[in-house]
Amino acid sequence: MKKIITGVLLASSFLVSAAEPEFTAQQLKQVAELRTNASNSDLSYQLLESLTTEIGPRLPGTENDKKAVAWAQEKFQALGFDKVWLEEATFPEWRRFSESGKILTPSEQTLHLTALGHSVSTPKDGITAEVILFETLDELIAAPANSLKGKIAYINYRMNRDIDGNGYGPAVRARSTGSVEAAKKGAIGYMMRSVSTAHHRFAHTGGSHYKDGVTKIPNVTIANPDADQIARLIALGKNVTVNINVQNEDRGQGTGFNVIGQFNGTQNPEQYVLIGGHLDSWDLGTGALDDGAGVALTMAAAKHISEIKRPKRSIRVVLFAAEELGLWGAKAYFKQHAKELDNIVAAAESDFGADVVYGFESNVSAQSLPVVRAIAKQLAPLNVQYIAKNTANGGPDLIPLKNATSAPIFDLHQDGTDYFDYHHTADDTLDKVDPEKLKQNTAAYAVFAFMAADARTTIKPKPAK
């Protein structure tokens, strides 16, 4: 009897499920209102302007990094978040003090360079040596043993421009391990063309790694016009000698904080939609695109939602610490919350600049696709296309989550055509942000987060492999 009753109940609830829409007419009206409000508000731009102006660059471990944590706490509170808290994260601290470069032969001229993260310093007067050019990292790896003794190895590989930034990965290979490969062949310095699409004299910084047992050599990138110049000189058969001078410091373990703000859900507050960005930035620019925009627009999106109502599930904005030095905030967050990761009903990080969102993609259980499609339908008026592949990657700070479990992850794909003109350079400043595009972006996050938090059924991840 019991069994039969259960069977009947199940069948009945299945029928309801098939018939009952994910969102009521009332909810859809709220979504429309939210979309309009967020599309017309400059709150995200105001937050971004405040962060990049009053704090500026936010390298993990610096005074500015600490100021940014205080800034985020205050802003969350001022915006009326129900709960605001910090969670500690440690990371290997590194500081840049000065850097300069020159081409010495065949003709003296400035070389616009920057040290990669964790690069060792040169001696006080720099290192001076001939440049040996390789078009790719693989060419360098194929060079004979000891063939770079006393030389500076140079990789000339140029990243390509595309809307989804697909040129970044192949180019970053030379950034991650190039100096190790160069040192193995006897080089005293490593230099590479910036992983950048810019036609301006800004060198691009970023993470890089040394390897135990291999000599640590200074590790720098040069701006595209400077890279062109060196390539032309070498093509003319000239002996190109440069001086590289970078003064940096590894400072051991530093401590920072993920800053978290939450609007509590009304029915299942322990369940939450996770949106956010990373609060830290490189030191060269003011981190407007990377990732001030992600910070500002997710804070604003949550605020806009709260002005409509508190959804069934919580909206949690996580501003991760020390992303640039290796996702240290994200590693700490997902470790600390390891036992409750299935409370995350949807997760999306904004960390790709401030241009418009053009595509919406999920990575969820098949049974959750009706909710996804219902959300996509409400994003369409913002000119966001539904990408039905269901293979979303999430942002970089979601990598530790994906490594830990199968999670319901979303991509709000942004137009990244120009992103690598500014990314990780001194030129990443507020004037590169179009306030109108930022509004669209904020509205897309607001609609997505609201609907994922207020859907009738809870979004589920794909089954664990």
Place this chain on the structure above:
Amino acid sequence: MKKIITGVLLASSFLVSAAEPEFTAQQLKQVAELRTNASNSDLSYQLLESLTTEIGPRLPGTENDKKAVAWAQEKFQALGFDKVWLEEATFPEWRRFSESGKILTPSEQTLHLTALGHSVSTPKDGITAEVILFETLDELIAAPANSLKGKIAYINYRMNRDIDGNGYGPAVRARSTGSVEAAKKGAIGYMMRSVSTAHHRFAHTGGSHYKDGVTKIPNVTIANPDADQIARLIALGKNVTVNINVQNEDRGQGTGFNVIGQFNGTQNPEQYVLIGGHLDSWDLGTGALDDGAGVALTMAAAKHISEIKRPKRSIRVVLFAAEELGLWGAKAYFKQHAKELDNIVAAAESDFGADVVYGFESNVSAQSLPVVRAIAKQLAPLNVQYIAKNTANGGPDLIPLKNATSAPIFDLHQDGTDYFDYHHTADDTLDKVDPEKLKQNTAAYAVFAFMAADARTTIKPKPAK
């Protein structure tokens, strides 16, 4: 009788003049061939690539400046100019060694700055002081006496963008005399928004002057994004303190050379069309737009003409020395040739980048306008419009000529919409030049110079005032 005969001769020559065209069908065929050849040749780009790559920056008095003189001599000779020679010019030598800046309060961040030409150095650790903002130079001039004691005066004026660069003049006022006005009020440093339309973090250098009897204070510009940042901070009511550190040196009198190449005329070789640019550049970039392009395209234009034929009058390409430090090469040239300035039948300098020529304008005697119109007709196929105002200014290096005499001056107006994105910054490099636009530009100079040199009647200046 004699009188009557003269009268008859005059009338007759006037009639001939009205009836006979300035150019024969054969000459116009040569013009068409020249226009096609120059439009299809990459000679000017090759020259520009060679100059900016093999020499690079060319600050007057530096080793690179000397190398550029040797480069130009060799290129003139290799191109088969009939006569190649140097003429000495002296100038006040100045050198930049290092520069850096920081905003210290309210939050530490890099300040992208550069010293203006002839700026004095700061002490070794720089100067640190509060910034006092003025929107215009006139506001600074109106400030009370001693009101800037111990402060750094800052002018926030932004130049506007336009095709003819008309925003430059008003903005340059603050560059020329701003530091003098600031020092008069007790300021210890002078800082201004770059005279630039760029949205990139490049500060713009340029000429500036001190005044006897007024304290010489460090004199710098900051990049537009940095200027925006300081303006925002001050608008927020923050006390903005900066550190400026520039190390430079005035080195007394230096010596350089105008480099001159000529194709000799077949009928009146002493008469000549003067085209050219300036060979020197600021030290920050490689002087591709300012003024490598002018150098390269006028050399190439003359070469293209010589491949058609030697015109009646000579074609003289003058590459002026030390323009950036105050037109010193031009002053020397027109002084040395003071007694024979009426040999110049047409003069035009290219010193406004590498974008297309859109307009052609003369400044000549009314009796020479038929020749001008005939030239304009042959420029039309290059999309160059005739501007009939007859008030051409010529380039900066023609100022000493205009000061000395009434001369037949021409403007080949270039599109300068983007010129001030790069002008006098580190970002003035070869990649900013569009090879196709440079071809059009070269062809326009070739057609103009050929026709002015080969016209039936000699072009005359307006009567001296």
